[in-house]
Amino acid sequence: MNRTISLALLAGGIIFVIFGINATNSAGSDISRFFTGAPTDRAMWMLVSGVVASVIGLAGLFLPSKAG
Secondary structure (H helix, E strand, C coil): CCHHHHHHHHHHHHHHHHHHHHHHCCHHHHHHHHHHCCCCHHHHHHHHHHHHHHHHHHHHHHCCCCCC
């Protein structure tokens, strides 16, 4: 994987995690948590996609690429 793509995935993943954390602390998420016991689906998707993108970005940076 190209290092530029890996860095972009890592940076985007970190940004999504930050937005996801902020979304879990929002008023809408508090109301959802009151009734369902869980934050909103949007907040959860941001957190999950941020973690996945960060892991893929880190793997692309640290695993050797196939040079052909």
